[in-house]
Each structure stands twice: as C-alpha cells, then as structure tokens.
Amino acid sequence: MSRKALFDPKLYPVCDCHLGSSDVSRTITKDMMKKLPQIDTNRLRLASFKPDDAELVYAYASNPNVARYTSWQPHETVADSAGWIEYALSHQDLEHESLNCPWAIRKRDDSLIGCISFKRTSITTGRIDYVLSESEWKQGLMTEAALAVLSWAFTHVDGIQEIESGGLTENVATVNLLRKCGMTLRKTANHHFAKFGDEEKEVSYFSITRDERKANRASREAG
Ligand SMILES: CC(C)(COP(=O)(O)OP(=O)(O)OC[C@H]1O[C@@H](n2cnc3c(N)ncnc32)[C@H](O)[C@@H]1OP(=O)(O)O)[C@@H](O)C(=O)NCCC(=O)NCCS
Numbered sequence: 001m002s003r004k005a006l007f008d009p010k011l012y013p014v015c016d017c018h019l020g021s022s023d024v025s026r027t028i029t030k031d032m033m034k035k036l037p038q039i040d041t042n043r044l045r046l047a048s049f050k051p052d053d054a055e056l057v058y059a060y061a062s063n064p065n066v067a068r069y070t071s072w073q074p075h076e077t078v079a080d081s082a083g084w085i086e087y088a089l090s091h092q093d094l095e096h097e098s099l100n101c102p103w104a105i106r107k108r109d110d111s112l113i114g115c116i117s118f119k120r121t122s123i124t125t126g127r128i129d130y131v132l133s134e135s136e137w138k139q140g141l142m143t144e145a146a147l148a149v150l151s152w153a154f155t156h157v158d159g160i161q162e163i164e165s166g167g168l169t170e171n172v173a174t175v176n177l178l179r180k181c182g183m184t185l186r187k188t189a190n191h192h193f194a195k196f197g198d199e200e201k202e203v204s205y206f207s208i209t210r211d212e213r214k215a216n217r218a219s220r221e222a223g
Pocket residue numbers: 014015065066067069070130131132133136137138139140141142143144166167168171172173174176177180
C-alpha cells in the first residue's frame with residue numbers, strides 16, 4: 001500500500017479527532033513490539049498488536065457502525081488494516097516524552113476485539129482513545145479496559161496529572177463510557193471534520209485529574 005494511505009489518519013482505528021498524519025516512518029523492531037507493557041484485567045488482556053492481526057482489525061474497523069462517529073473512515077481492505085498496524089507498531093513508543101501506547105484489546109481466549117491507546121499530549125497530560133468490535137458492545141468491556149489504562153497511566157507515567165478523552169457529543173456510547181470512567185465534561189466546541197463534509201459537529205471534551213481519581217476512589221471505598 002502507498003505511504004500516503006499508510007499515514008492517512010482516516011485509517012486510524014481509534015477515535016482520535018486530533019490525530020495528525022506524519023511523514024516520519026520508523027522501522028518496526030522486535031524490541032519496539034516487546035516494549036509495550038501488558039495489562040491484564042478480569043476479562044481482557046491489553047498487549048501489543050502483531051503484524052498478522054490485520055484480518056482481525058479489518059473485521060471491526062471495516063464495520064460502518066463502528067466507524068460512525070470516529071474521525072476515520074471504515075477500512076476498505078485488509079491491506080488498509082495491515083497498513084494501520086504497521087503505522088501503530090512503528091509509532092509505538094515508551095520514551096518518557098513521546099509516550100504512545102496503542103494496545104490491542106484481546107479477550108482471555110486471545111481473540112482480538114478492539115484497540116485502546118494512551119498518548120502523552122504534554123508533560124502533564126495524556127489522552128485515551130478506543131474502539132471495540134460491535135459484537136462486544138454494552139458488556140462493560142471498554143469500561144474495564146479504560147479504567148485499567150487510566151490506572152496504569154496514573155501509576156506508571158511520571159508527571160501525568162490529567163488524562164483527557166472525548167468525541168462527538170452525539171456519540172452517546174462514548175459520552176456514557178467516559179462518565180462511567182469518572183471523567184468530567186470540561187467543554188464542548190463545534191468543529192468541521194473532513195469526514196462529515198460541510199456539517200459542523202459538536203465535540204465533547206472530557207478529562208479526569210489525578211486528584212479527582214483519588215477522590216473518586218476514596219468515596220467508593222467509603223461508600
Ligand atoms: C464507545 C464504545 C467503545 C463503548 O464500549 P462498550 O464496551 O460498549 O462500553 P461499556 O459497555 O463499557 O459501557 C459504558 C457505559 O456506556 C453505556 N453505553 C455503551 N454503549 C451505549 C450506547 N450505544 N448507548 C447508550 N449508552 C451506551 C453503557 O450502558 C455504560 O453505562 P452504564 O453502565 O451506566 O449503563 C463502543 O460503543 C465503540 O467501540 N463504539 C464505536 C467506536 C467509537 O465510537 N469510539 C469512540 C470514538 S470517540
């Protein structure tokens with residue numbers, strides 16, 4: 001597939017309204033793939049994508065329902081998904097200042113069902129984005145994955161004070177998910193997205209601070 005397609009944000013199968021395309025290509029090394037920490041939850045295992053996951057990514061990323069509110073278009077071919085995996089693996093980064101962790105979400109039977117990413121956006125802030133296969137929706141799985149990533153980031157990523165996320169306000173699933181994860185709506189703003197043509201869309205910006213997370217945990221433990 002062409003380099004242009006490889007770095008086209010429309011192919012990025014998580015909702016990342018701020019994703020910029022990049023011309024910086026990097027070679028995928030075994031070392032890069034090893035670096036991503038594995039996170040286990042009750043029902044899930046978050047770990048690095050593998051180059052041969054393309055058909056499994058295509059299975060969810062080609063679904064128009066899954067891509068309905070995302071900034072990317074549904075993948076048209078398995079090669080689109082393979083290109084995205086190559087992009088994700090080559091930009092996976094555990095360096096302090098450029099931290100970028102695109103985890104594949106697998107069930108305990110090893111089936112690949114989605115993606116959740118954490119990226120550092122400044123010295124003190126990070127952002128999560130996520131997507132799940134439609135057959136797995138509404139079982140609390142993304143809540144489980146997102147809470148695990150928030151916990152990992154606040155515990156292991158030096159300096160992180162606030163973690164952000166967000167999406168189109170009309171994407172009720174994502175708004176409910178972020179609230180469920182303890183995030184607070186900070187602001188809304190209208191934007192144009194190439195994908196949606198001339199129509200402006202309202203984006204809801206959520207976040208949770210380290211202190212808020214601590215307070216949420218304390219009140220859960222008390223109640
Ligand atoms: C958004 C998404 C990841 C949610 O994943 P999920 O595993 O179904 O979410 P959960 O089951 O953990 O649900 C979290 C909360 O959101 C609610 N929710 C989930 N889907 C919902 C929907 N379609 N409508 C209304 N509420 C919904 C759940 O009921 C739950 O709240 P509750 O426990 O108070 O009932 C999933 O719908 C998805 O992948 N959508 C397509 C991709 C996408 O839009 N990504 C985000 C772009 S910004």
